Amino acid sequence: MAVAIALPENLDLKAAAPLKAAFLERRGAAITVEADQVRRLGGLCLQVLLAARKAWDQDGQAFSIKGPSEAFVETTRLFGAEGALLSAEFQGAES
């Protein structure tokens, strides 16, 4: 049974702790991260996403990011985190 998590618009310092809590709550099942609303992605939330990704990999559960917004894709690339977070179709060209 897959669960979903919708990322807020603004993933800044204030969003990091709630985001972590949200991931912890949903652990143990395949997860879909809806990133279509994201307009800002900060370093701290990136860390949470990366840690979550690792955790899900460890659990052997699927972790997918669905419909990432342009800003999310762009910032993730800027961070050099596209390999970990984005599916192949978004990994393309460099920023």
Next chain:
Amino acid sequence: MDELEAIKVTFFQECEELLADLEGGLLAMQEGAGDLETVNAVFRAVHSIKGGAGAFGLEPLVRFAHVFETLLDAVRSGSVPNTVELAAVLLRASDILADHVSAARGLGDVDMGASAAMAAELETWTDPNAAPAAHAPVVEEAAPVAAAPAPVVADDDAMDDDDLGFVFVPQTITVEAQAADAEPGNVWTVSIRPKSDLYRKANETALLLRELSRLGPIKATLDDSALPALGDLDPEAAFVTWSVRLETEEDESAIREVFEFVDGDCDLEITRGEGGVQDTMAALLTVAEAPAVIEAVETAPAPIIEISAPAPVAEVVEPVAPAPAPVVEAAKPAAAPAAATPKATPVEVPGPGQSVIRVDPERIDRLIDLVGELVINQAMLAQRVGEYGIAPSSNLAMGLDELEQLTREIQDSVMAIRAQPVKSVFQRMPRLVREVANMTSKQARLVMEGENTEVDKTVIERLSDPITHMLRNAIDHGLESPEERKAAGKNPEGVVRLAALHRSGRIVIEVSDDGKGINRERVFGIAVKKGLISPDLQLTDEEIDNLIFLPGFSTAEKISDVSGRGVGMDVVKRSVQALGGRISIASRPGQGSTFTLSLPLTLAVLDGMVVDVAGETLVVPLAAIVESLRPKPEEVRPLGPVGSVLAVRDSFVPLIDVGQALGYRDHSPAPTDGVVLLVEGEDGSRAALVADAIHGQRQVVIKSLEQNYQQVEGVAAATILGDGRVALILDVDATIAMRRRDGGTPRPTEPTLIAAE
């Protein structure tokens, strides 16, 4: 923006202290007392200034501080010997650093030529063989090469305050490889390690990366090897680091500029070429492959943040002083087993000011005002109780006594809060002496005593100008040239002494030199030539000495840069008088002169004599009163058409009716009906003030008349008495001066009769 301004203000306050520490340390080094601890302290001071300046984008300051810091780092590591000559250079560099700080503050300019020359000199000292500039940072990074243990990587992030330079070891190796290749290109590798503070201050790595991408195409490689497992992740701490390959036509400083705002909150390494990435990744991968080690280390440090962060002092200091950083950076390979290092650091760092709370002075002023009200209120209460005729032994009266004592104690404690050692003013003087001595080609040594003497802050702030003037004057006019001194059989190096001491409830500042003393003939001649006095005036030595305080008097034959613009000593005198102080001079030909400044310890309370004059209550400052007496008729003598004098022991002093001087009455009653207060003005002149009655001594709270009303001649300030009435505080000197100017008060008729009886 207000908040930023406020932080900036704090930064400059810190700078003042840091510059003082810096100078203190360098002076110790110059005297050969510079152990490693001193060098470290000096380094920290410069580093902290640089760090804070970086946050505000004070580019020239950062640049100069960086060169300075690099040399100090080399001294610290022992690669540049710590010699007395070096200390002299460093002292001059510290002067220029101080100029940069002032310039950044908007006060004054920096002589950029001198600054550049000094920067070049510092670079030469750092590495005599190297071409300047580009090499400087390399020195900084080169030391830790040997220190490479992997776990450090994990540990460092949690210890967000310690920028452990050796984490970048892989890059450092690259630098050297790069140097060997000597292949200049426009590819840069920028290694970014944000610290938790960066995010806490609402900065963002994404923005930095985006800024970087404006310089040219970038490719960021992310390293999350230090990232804890999701469950253990502190969502507000920084763990991930980046290595960015950047292609740009811009130079290193442009890249550095991107990080200007986060300096101190982000470890940064910029190297030319791209080799770094692979090496770094390789090194980091090794780390990642040993997860056990990472886990162990990283779970441990996490709580350390918790412990170190809440310390309130650290919070305050934080924005401007990423101070602890360099200490670790300097750690020799021996210190490499990282886990131990961070723990040692806080122990080593407690620099000056760590146990200090910064408080807005206005709050203290408010507190002092309130305590003043409390004192007045308490006095009123006591008076009421007295009026009801309650026995002194009653519980109420005794309780009131205790209240009075408590009030007095509170008052003393509050005043002590505002008291500060005069050190803050004295500290600026060694530089002044160096500069003035240089400009006048004289050799001068400054000896300071009593730097820890405490005075009210309001007084301290206004001490600087008079002391500066007096010191300049002492060197420029007081000391002879080295040749003259040798000819006179003196040490060619003149000694200027600056001392502060407490004397009977006042602070005394003495500035003395061992120079030639005042040339009285010349002083007299000049005063006559300038029309300040008439040539046939007979003056005592002391009076001649005091001529130099006359407005428009200047003895310098040529007007020098240093002093002698004709605004010297009279300005000093006026500013000292404005503080309720007095200045005097003692001079012995061939042996030097001593200026003595005497000031009240505080401008907030005053011990005074409460007197009645023509139905008004006045307060006469106790410090001015020599004695009080009831004159006998035979002691009052008429003098001239209007004045009269009082015979006190062997001398006569002019009688001044306070009521008439202040315009309370037109006709003075006989002095014998009243009380005479024998007072001494700041110039030592005496006068006998006539009042109607004395009420007693009291400590009164000074309320400024200028601030609340306007200046009134003859009145220094006002106060509120126990019965709630406002009383004026008499300005003794002004009263004496008024009498001199007006040629004395009309003599009352009766005293003559009485005297004739």
